Amino acid sequence: MNKPRVRLALFASGNGTNAEAIMNHFRHHPEVEVILLLSNNPEAFALERAKKFQVKTSVFTRQEFRDGHVLQQLKEAGATHIVLAGFLWLIPAELISAFRDHIVNIHPALLPKFGGKGMYGSRVHEAVKAAGDTQTGITIHLVNERYDEGRILFQAECEVLSSDTPDTIAAKVHALEYKHYPTVIEQWCLRRQPS
Numbered sequence: 740m741n742k743p744r745v746r747l748a749l750f751a752s753g754n755g756t757n758a759e760a761i762m763n764h765f766r767h768h769p770e771v772e773v774i775l776l777l778s779n780n781p782e783a784f785a786l787e788r789a790k791k792f793q794v795k796t797s798v799f800t801r802q803e804f805r806d807g808h809v810l811q812q813l814k815e816a817g818a819t820h821i822v823l824a825g826f827l828w829l830i831p832a833e834l835i836s837a838f839r840d841h842i843v844n845i846h847p848a849l850l851p852k853f854g855g856k857g858m859y860g861s862r863v864h865e866a867v868k869a870a871g872d873t874q875t876g877i878t879i880h881l882v883n884e885r886y887d888e889g890r891i892l893f894q895a896e897c898e899v900l901s902s903d904t905p906d907t908i909a910a911k912v913h914a915l916e917y918k919h920y921p922t923v924i925e926q927w928c929l930r931r932q933p934s
């Protein structure tokens with residue numbers, strides 16, 4: 740059988756429910772394979788999820804992320820695209836240039852609102868609630884040198900009711916993430932237009 744032409748490396752810092760949805764989506768895909776899950780956090784449950792799918796895992800330090808070690812590892816593994824799935828750290832410029840327009844991220848709000856450094860996971864939903872917004876959603880975007888500023892590929896919205904809490908907002912946003920992130924990644928990495 741031919742080797743899949745798209746080889747995805749996932750980066751995840753925490754629970755990894757998005758990483759799991761992605762690994763599940765591409766499990767038997769003829770053209771796209773998840774080859775590696777990398778994490779900055781040795782305790783990340785995402786690492787356990789990867790083992791279930793027989794996806795190789797690797798944990799790296801901040802030093803290894805910045806000194807080119809992680810880039811080398813990605814090259815050796817033959818990664819063609821990078822998918823951030825709940826990943827906390829800013830991507831070093833060297834890695835961005837090596838994978839220019841080949842790194843995608845998901846953000847749990849409607850960028851440009853509620854983005855930037857420190858806006859991660861539950862903090863984002865708390866900020867949406869505090870602002871009294873009646874809509875939130877997800878943004879899937881390319882990654883550049885600045886937090887949450889790369890070109891937007893896709894957004895989807897959901898309602899925020901006055902009875903919602905940050906936890907119930909998170910549940911709605913997660914449902915949108917699992918529904919859309921794997922298919923948007925598929926269209927993006929195979930260069931089809933999102934429908």
Ligand code: GAR
Pocket residue numbers: 751753754755756757758824825826845846847858859860863913916
């Ligand atoms: C997801 O909601 C993702 O959008 C968010 O972290 C969560 C990770 O959940 N990412 C960011 O906030 C990036 N700024 P998961 O580990 O269960 O996939």
